[in-house]
Amino acid sequence: MTRIRTAADTALLVEAADLDESMRLLPRLHEAALLGVTELVPAARTILVRFDPRAIAAGDLAAALLAVEPSDRRTTSDAVVTIPVRYDGQDLEEVAALLSTSPEGVVARHRAAAWSVAFTGYAPGFGYLVSDDPGLQVPRRSSPRTRIPAGSVGLAGAFSGVYPRESPGGWQLIGRTDARMWDLDREPPALLQPGAAVRFERVERELVALAPPEPPAVVATHALEVVRPGLQLLVQDLGRPSMAAMGVSQSGVADRGAMRAVNRAVGNDAHAAVLELAGGGAVLRARGPAVVALAGGLADATVEGAAGSAAVVHGAPLALDDGDELRIGGVRAGLRVIVGIRGGIAAEPVLGSVATDTLAGLGPAPLTAGSVVPLHGPAAAPSAVAPEAAPAPALPAPGDELLLRIVLGPRDDWFAPAAIARLTSESWEVTPRSDRVGVRLAGAPLERVVEGELPSEGAVTGAIQVPPDGQPVLFLADHPLTGGYPIVGAVVDADLDLAGQLPPGARVRLRIHDEKDDA
Numbered sequence: 001m002t003r004i005r006t007a008a009d010t011a012l013l014v015e016a017a018d019l020d021e022s023m024r025l026l027p028r029l030h031e032a033a034l035l036g037v038t039e040l041v042p043a044a045r046t047i048l049v050r051f052d053p054r055a056i057a058a059g060d061l062a063a064a065l066l067a068v069e070p071s072d073r074r075t076t077s078d079a080v081v082t083i084p085v086r087y088d089g090q091d092l093e094e095v096a097a098l099l100s101t102s103p104e105g106v107v108a109r110h111r112a113a114a115w116s117v118a119f120t121g122y123a124p125g126f127g128y129l130v131s132d133d134p135g136l137q138v139p140r141r142s143s144p145r146t147r148i149p150a151g152s153v154g155l156a157g158a159f160s161g162v163y164p165r166e167s168p169g170g171w172q173l174i175g176r177t178d179a180r181m182w183d184l185d186r187e188p189p190a191l192l193q194p195g196a197a198v199r200f201e202r203v204e205r206e207l208v209a210l211a212p213p214e215p216p217a218v219v220a221t222h223a224l225e226v227v228r229p230g231l232q233l234l235v236q237d238l239g240r241p242s243m244a245a246m247g248v249s250q251s252g253v254a255d256r257g258a259m260r261a262v263n264r265a266v267g268n269d270a271h272a273a274v275l276e277l278a279g280g281g282a283v284l285r286a287r288g289p290a291v292v293a294l295a296g297g298l299a300d301a302t303v304e305g306a307a308g309s310a311a312v313v314h315g316a317p318l319a320l321d322d323g324d325e326l327r328i329g330g331v332r333a334g335l336r337v338i339v340g341i342r343g344g345i346a347a348e349p350v351l352g353s354v355a356t357d358t359l360a361g362l363g364p365a366p367l368t369a370g371s372v373v374p375l376h377g378p379a380a381a382p383s384a385v386a387p388e389a390a391p392a393p394a395l396p397a398p399g400d401e402l403l404l405r406i407v408l409g410p411r412d413d414w415f416a417p418a419a420i421a422r423l424t425s426e427s428w429e430v431t432p433r434s435d436r437v438g439v440r441l442a443g444a445p446l447e448r449v450v451e452g453e454l455p456s457e458g459a460v461t462g463a464i465q466v467p468p469d470g471q472p473v474l475f476l477a478d479h480p481l482t483g484g485y486p487i488v489g490a491v492v493d494a495d496l497d498l499a500g501q502l503p504p505g506a507r508v509r510l511r512i513h514d515e516k517d518d519a
Contacts, residue, residue, distance in 0.1 A: 004062040006409035007048055008460045008490035009513065012058060013410040014047040014065055019130065019158075019455075022047055023118060024070035034064050041244040041458035042119040042194075043482050044128070044157075046410075048458025076116075077195035083162065084203040085110075085153050089173035091141070095155060098138045098172075106174060107202065109136055115160060115198040120190065120247040121456065121482035124360045125164035125182025127192030127247075128456065134158075140453060140484070144170035151176045153200075157455065162192075165361050170484075182247075184350060190246050222288040222377035224275075224341065226367045227325065231279035233367040234356040235347050238271055239477065243351060249481045250461070251357035254336050254436060254500030257393070258296030262340025265293035265317045272344035273354045275373070278436075280331040284339070286320040290375065291342035293317045297334030297501060298395060302327050314392050317342070334395030334501035343376035358436050359478040395498070398505030401427060404495045405513035406464065411454065411486035415466070419446040423464075423488060424510050428472065432504040436478040438465075439502050445470025446488065456482040462491035462499060464510075474508075476500055 002025070005013040014029075016022035022045050029040055029047065036055030041048035051061055087107045089095075096103045113131035120127050140156045145168060148154075152163045154171030163169065164181035181191050192198065226233065236259070239252025253259045253276055260270045275284075280299040294301060294314055301312035305324035312318055312326070320326065328337060347354040347364050356363040367373065396402045412420060428441035446466050459465065463475045465485045474491065476499065491499050492513050502508065 002066060004065055005411075006058070006407055007458070007487070008462060009058075009407050009492045010050060010053060011458075011460045011490075012049045012051070012062060012065065013457065014049060015410075016045050016047070016070075019045050019118060020074070021045070021070055023074045024072070025068065026119075027075045028068050028071055029065070032064075032068050034061065034068075036061060039242045039244055041121070041481055043121060043457040044118075044159075044455030046455075046457040048460070050460070075195050077193065077197070079193060079196040080199065081191060081196055082199045082201050083153075083177050083179050084201050085175040085177050086203055087175040089153065089175045091154075091172040092174045095138050095172050095174055099135070109133055110155075110160070110174065111200050111202060115200070117192045117194050117196045117198060118159075119194055120192065120245065121458070122247065122480045123164055123167060124247045124362065125190045125192070126161055127181075127190070127194075127198075129160045129192075129198055130158060131160070138172050140170040141172060144168060148173065149176065151178060151181075153177055157453065167359070188246065189351075194245070222290075222343075222375050224290065224326075224373045224375065225285040225287055226369055226371040226373070227283035227285050228281065228369060229367050229371070230277050230282035230328070232277070233282055234276045234358070235273055235345055235364045235367070235373070236276045236355050237273040237353055239355045239357075240351050240353045240362070244458075244481055246351075247481060248351060248360065248362070249357065249479065251360070251362070251477050252353070252355045253338065254477050255296045255338055255497045257497045258336075258338040259340070261295040261315060262293045262338050265295070265315060266291050266340045266342040267317075268340060268342060268344055272340070273347060274341075274345070275339035275367075277328060277337040277339060278335060280328050280337060282328045284326045284328075286322060286324045286326070287372070288322050288377070290320045291317050292320060292326060293340045294328070294337055295340070295392070296338040296395075297331040297336050297503075298392065299331045299337050300329040331503065333397045333400075333503075335503040336501060341375055346374040346376045357478055359480060393498075395501050396503065396506040398503050399507075401507040401509060402498060402502065403509050403511055404499060405492045406489040406510045407492060407513055408489045409487075410457075412488050414448050414450040414454075414486040415488055416447045416449050419448070419470075420488070422446065423472070424512055427507045427509055430502045430504050430506045430508060434502070434504060436476050438476055438479055439474040439499065441472045441474060441508060443471070446472065448486070450486075454484055454486050456484045457487075459483050459487060460490055462493070462496050463487045464489045464491070474499060474502075 236253035
């Protein structure tokens with residue numbers, strides 16, 4: 001029986017009886033084209049439905065979703081993909097023991113099974129493959145690896161898959177392949193498409209890793225040169241929405257409001273690409289005249305040049321002459337400084353966006369000393385700079401406490417009532433082990449009442465996932481599309497910018513959102 005669960009204030013989770021039903025329901029949901037639905041993210045036995053609450057209320061959408069009936073049979077494809085595999089995985093012997101067979105027996109069963117792509121997720125090009133061998137099932141590793149090489153072939157539960165790029169993961173590794181699972185020069189970029197049949201072919205030769213091509217040298221007369229990048233300096237825009245079918249998450253700038261503010265200050269379109277600086281400590285040198293502004297995290301900044309030194313007013317536009325250096329100090333409130341430049345950044349779009357997705361490896365590489373950021377131009381003359389500054393929201397400093405509103409679900413019923421009470425009443429510390437993938441929170445562990453593994457299901461930005469140690473992880477812009485740990489709740493969309501500005505050492509209180517507060 002189909003069930004609807006809350007996943008966020010902008011998403012619902014459709015829970016089917018099993019994988020077969022969810023695969024039969026997905027094409028019908030696409031055909032239904034329900035009002036307000038912006039994206040469908042299929043997973044093991046669920047479909048995450050993202051929607052615009054300005055277009056339809058969650059309750060009305062839930063009723064519409066329940067009215068959609070699955071098709072009688074799965075959608076299939078005529079495509080057949082052959083993947084050459086060298087069966088020398090680190091976990092091959094352990095998998096053999098779990099299946100009460102020999103390593104050769106595992107290889108024989110993996111090759112003989114009829115595999116097909118059930119859905120894509122986790123990362124671009126990662127396909128979850130199911131087979132006609134019901135006994136070919138093994139649990140995830142109890143301790144996930146922090147680095148799994150690209151091309152690794154693994155098993156987890158009833159699924160097999162190939163890691164498109166080096167990443168962390170807990171699948172049991174049985175081999176490796178040199179097949180390119182994700183290639184932006186190919187159409188479509190993902191080798192594995194939902195519904196396609198997959199055949200694994202054994203090879204004995206050594207696999208040769210192909211080095212990525214060197215990026216072309218950048219020659220730009222209207223640009224910003226990175227003298228010092230600080231902790232992390234990235235190109236960002238609003239990301240790549242509605243690309244879950246390719247395993248591509250939205251990503252994008254961590255503080256959307258700050259991006260709008262700097263673009264307004266320098267006279268750009270609100271969606272123009274910006275620079276996102278985590279922690280401060282950067283120096284940028286102007287090649288040609290430019291107009292810049294800073295928003296988001298608060299940091300002391302100056303412009304140093306032939307005319308002397310000038311302080312930068314947060315949120316106000318400032319003109320740079322050729323050779324001037326914009327020096328941004330350490331961030332004292334918030335975490336991420338957003339730098340807007342008049343005319344915008346002239347980076348090459350990847351799948352329609354110049355956002356840097358640090359998990360998926362999409363978009364421009366993180367900027368380093370010597371990087372040159374080409375700009376659209378020419379820039380306006382310095383006399384065109386307006387003096388007023390955009391208002392700056394109050395952001396937390398280390399030691400400060402911030403309130404974030406959340407909705408519970410979809411797996412809050414996996415946790416003891418005392419754990420839910422603790423989640424929404426205690427103060428959680430933001431740990432230094434946080435990044436654009438997620439904010440790791442520390443406090444008393446949250447106890448589960450449902451044990452065992454959760455089949456992978458879709459996750460939204462703002463989702464609060466709880467791994468086995470009971471310490472919540474608040475997903476940010478570069479989170480994976482799907483995950484296998486239960487999600488207890490999600491930060492409401494209106495508070496996501498604040499979540500993206502949480503510095504290590506700050507503390508967070510999570511309060512259940514009451515829609516009456518918005519009235």
